[in-house]
Amino acid sequence: MKIVLGLCFLFFTLSTNGQTANRTIAITIDDLPVVSTRKDLKNRQEITQKILGHAKKANVPIIGFVNENKLYDVKGKLDPDQVNLLRNWIANGFPLGNHTYSHVSINAVSLPDYEADLLKGEYVIKLLMAEVGQGVYYFRHPYLHTGRTLEKKAEFARFLADHHYRIAPISFDDADYIFSAAYDKTFDAGNKELMKKIGAAYVPYMEAKLAYWERQSTKLFGREISQTLLIHANFINSDYLGGLIAMFKKRGYRIVTLDDALKDEAYKLPDTYLGSAGISWLHRWALAKGKDTIEPDEPHVPDFVMKASGFDSE
Numbered sequence: 001m002k003i004v005l006g007l008c009f010l011f012f013t014l015s016t017n018g019q020t021a022n023r024t025i026a027i028t029i030d031d032l033p034v035v036s037t038r039k040d041l042k043n044r045q046e047i048t049q050k051i052l053g054h055a056k057k058a059n060v061p062i063i064g065f066v067n068e069n070k071l072y073d074v075k076g077k078l079d080p081d082q083v084n085l086l087r088n089w090i091a092n093g094f095p096l097g098n099h100t101y102s103h104v105s106i107n108a109v110s111l112p113d114y115e116a117d118l119l120k121g122e123y124v125i126k127l128l129m130a131e132v133g134q135g136v137y138y139f140r141h142p143y144l145h146t147g148r149t150l151e152k153k154a155e156f157a158r159f160l161a162d163h164h165y166r167i168a169p170i171s172f173d174d175a176d177y178i179f180s181a182a183y184d185k186t187f188d189a190g191n192k193e194l195m196k197k198i199g200a201a202y203v204p205y206m207e208a209k210l211a212y213w214e215r216q217s218t219k220l221f222g223r224e225i226s227q228t229l230l231i232h233a234n235f236i237n238s239d240y241l242g243g244l245i246a247m248f249k250k251r252g253y254r255i256v257t258l259d260d261a262l263k264d265e266a267y268k269l270p271d272t273y274l275g276s277a278g279i280s281w282l283h284r285w286a287l288a289k290g291k292d293t294i295e296p297d298e299p300h301v302p303d304f305v306m307k308a309s310g311f312d313s314e
């Protein structure tokens with residue numbers, strides 16, 4: 001009887017979720033320890049604890065990408081309190097990746113300078129990961145800027161291989177940083193009503209964006225690839241990461257590690273994009289195939305959020 005019930009349940013699950021049953025997504029979080037208008041330790045601790053709390057509560061993996069220049073005080077001394085913010089990630093089982101020391105764009109500096117900044121940015125995270133018997137395996141380009149010539153990209157790829165790094169691409173691009181700037185500024189101004197309105201618009205915006213990347217993936221591959229999400233260690237995610245995870249689950253997603261998401265064959269495709277924008281790998285692959293493979297109607301940040309953020313454009 002149990003088996004029959006089990007089979008019925010399985011059939012029900014498959015038939016209700018249809019082709020969405022195998023959706024997977026990895027959650028990657030940039031600009032650690034924290035990016036916020038309030039730089040005091042208490043705020044950073046609160047944001048860190050809340051982000052980690054959401055992931056622990058939902059029992060899902062996340063990976064954080066660090067800018068180590070945020071770990072030093074004004075005198076250039078390593079601040080143990082800031083380092084402890086990162087220790088919290090590792091203590092909860094969440095790995096750290098390299099996002100350069102100073103969040104510099106590869107398009108703004110020479111390759112030797114960029115590589116020096118990357119190496120300067122692995123000092124603390126390598127020590128911390130070694131404490132749990134692991135290394136630092138992923139690199140995320142700041143601004144998703146990846147170089148304007150194939151030569152620079154190829155040379156940097158060799159450098160990464162020599163230093164045992166793998167690029168952490170993303171398929172699910174979004175403007176969480178605009179929402180968070182709006183959320184921060186509204187909080188700083190004491191406008192709780194607007195803050196609530198911004199927060200309430202965030203998860204629906206992200207869901208519309210995810211639906212867009214699902215369509216873009218199907219247009220390009222005839223199927224939905226494993227999604228890789230980029231968000232930031234910011235104020236709005238400290239309040240809404242739980243809501244985001246719930247939305248993913250509602251859409252039939254299983255949240256997987258970055259390692260697992262990147263096992264999807266799609267990520268073997270080369271990135272030949274040479275433009276100046278920081279764009280999704282789905283758009284890079286689409287542009288390589290021809291502009292007509294770009295899915296139209298990408299959702300935008302609502303005007304009222306844009307206005308509150310102080311950003312001119314997305």
Ligand SMILES: [Zn+2]
Binds near residue numbers: 031099103143
């Ligand atoms: Zn960043």
